[in-house]
Amino acid sequence: MSASRRIAARELGALRRTGALWAFVGTLGLVHGLHLLAFAVDERRTSERALAIFFHHGAYVMEAAGLVLALTLVVMGAPADMLWRTAPIRAHQRIAGRFGAGLVALALGVVACAHLPALVLWSGHGSVGHMAAGGVGWLLSGAFGLAVGLAGTAFFRRPLAGAIAGGCVLAALELMPMVADRVRPSWRGVLAEAAPVWAHNDAFRRGILDLSDGVLLVGLTYVALVAASAGQEERRWAP
């Protein structure tokens, strides 16, 4: 087993043993459930429209959930930080392990919430494909939030400060389309496309698996993970 997989297994085990995994999945289900009942479902809307709204807003929740998960993993692992820093493993293996554990937790969260869109399908029209595409969009958004959270916590001495910085980055990216209308036309396109959920979850929320959006979100996640590894390597030498 590679070092990354060992770390992923340990981190996932820690989430499970401490109950953080169940608290995370339960909270996610509660937030998505309230959101579905309060905003998405409306008698005047079609099932497709209700699902699109549910998957769109839910993607922001997943992004924030990824960030919180990153903070949880880093805080839980902090007391044993020196075990990893003195082991013959590279920073990117450690980041990959943590990211892998977080991704599994996010996937469990998505699966645990699958009954919510299923209720919409059962009571109206729609397709399993729509649900699947929405779930993929959620997972990609959550993975990006997780990666940004890991990057933030890698660069800051205090994990909470890192998570707050990561949250600011996510918020800034998501607000870019609002800024886009107020800048020179040459910048407009770039800024409008900078928002991971706003600009790149549109196809997923409508039930379409858009490869270009998927690749872009995976690419952004990869960049965040590379930044996290660089930050971690830099912190190896921190006092």
Add this chain to the structure above:
Amino acid sequence: MPASAKGAPAIHVAGVSRFYATQPALRQVSFSVDDGERVALLGRNGAGKTTLLRILAGVLDPSAGEVRIAGAAPSDPDPAWRARIGFLPERPPLHDDMDVAPYLRHAAELRGADPKAAARVIERCDLRRYAERRIGTLSHGVRQRVGLAQAIVHGPRVLLLDEPAAGLDPAQTLGLRELLQSLELTLVLSSHLLSEVARIATRYLVLEEGRLVRDFAATDEDERVQLRVEAAPGIPTPERILVDVVGRDGFETVDGTTFRIDAADRAAVCRALIAAGHELVALERPTSTLSELEAIFGEVAG
């Protein structure tokens, strides 16, 4: 200084300095440690001991100077050399949510060692009773032992310990000492417990305000123990028994009732004296090194 088995010293530190912002923590520290040496870092709080240990463990880079440990530079991008060191920082790096045995298996696997090594180190560190216990529920002394177990589980060539006896009760301190004395590796430890250090280390480095101010070895006296006997009348004298057990050259008479013998002979000598009917009043180590350490420490501390 004797050459190490592989030609290169286990630890080589040349002109190492470390600054925190503009504050110097280490200044131009140089020394070498051969394979198998047991070195104690001494000094007051803030003297630079922890900084030096962290540099040796490869978790802190020196601002200047060269470090080679177990044949590699800590800044080496290939982290494989880290498997050759074990490090117990002041706060043991433990996962409180794990049980002791799985944690040690995890620590072994991370260092590329056989996970079965965990079972061996559990025995060696006397942790069998706690193997299935959650680390977060253990007392300070047991946590310290688990911390030491993770540092040696992979069979390192160099073991670095930062205040390993801090907060331990006398029985735990004794257990730790016996364990450290039984390890066959290069040891560097920092401690404020001079009496413990005197029993474990064979060489002492004294740091003061980041400078290495003394570097000296333990005296040969420490290989001997001192025995005080209340001689019973009408039986062979203690001296006569000592001659029989260790030979005329195997002991030294301090006075009529006090003798110095090799530490290795103490069990046989004690048995013979008691069997003959003499009463043992005391068996102790001469305190030459401890006295010297205390004097030097007092001198350095002002």
